[in-house]
Amino acid sequence: MPKDETQEKEPRERILEAAATLFSTKGYAAVGVREIAELANVNVAMISYYFSGKAGILKEIVLRYFDSIKAIYDKVLAENYPPETKLRKIVDELVELMKNKTIFCKVAITEMPFDLPEFADFKAEVARRHVEYIKLGLKVFEIFPENQKFSSIITPAALSLIFSHFLFYPIIPKVWQIEIDDDYYDLYSKTISTLLLDGLNGVIKQFINNKIEDGK
Structure with a gap:
């Protein structure tokens, strides 16, 4: 058998x-x-x-997620692509990862119970890695404003923008009556990349204007 x-x-x-x-x-x-x-x-x-124990399983899932993210950045940033192409390729790779490992990525992003004592030491490492990897992606353009307020806004927003589809995946085909296939994910990656690029350009203008107004 x-x-x-x-x-x-x-x-x-x-x-x-x-x-x-x-x-x-x-x-x-x-x-x-x-x-x-x-x-x-x-x-x-x-x-x-x-x-x-159970906490060790969750930590392993989270660490594997970050290892996968790091591998994506290492692969793309090692290539001699123009900045816009690098960012688009990073998004493509992240979407592919989340498509193939949806459950693991969802758990790593949404199920970390930071209020539990057994995760106290792990909390800072998780936060640090999230910020580090988002900064790497943004520094492709050498435009990431070294400002903690901007960083605290951009980091979770960028992550949410990329992953939002996978949180709502079960209801999307029913609500919009569409088929989710390879063509859909190709369009998804291109759309998210454009949203990120256009949004970043707006943030940079805002940051520059604020510096001018402050006389810096």
Whole structure:
């Protein structure tokens, strides 16, 4: 009798996939270790062995997400493209990542419970990496204003703009009566890139005008 595809995966990967599925549908706080073990078809001891508990699973999901983001930036920024092309390629790669790893990305972005004690030390690292990677993308143009107020606005806004579709994915085909296929994602990437580029140009003008008004 052929093995189920899930059963052919290593226990560690089965645990991660099961946890990501449950976290994305029910939320981190509502999911128990036994529930994860049951879906992954492993015993609870394996979760403790590989991840030291539920918090360790979530941290692994988040770190994998950031490793994937870093790989995208390293790949694109190493190429000798014009600035606009680099930003568009970064968006293309991010959309492709989120399309193929939607559940993991959703969990990494939305399910980090910063108020829990076991995540206190992890919180600063997560925030730092988000800011670092968004800055890398914006510095393609060497226009990122080194201003904490602008940074605090642009960073979450850019991330939300790219990921918004994947949060609403289940209802989009029903509401707009459309088919979501490769052509759709090609248009999505181009549209988001243009929104980012045009928006950044507006922010730069605002920043320059503010400096002029302040006499700086």
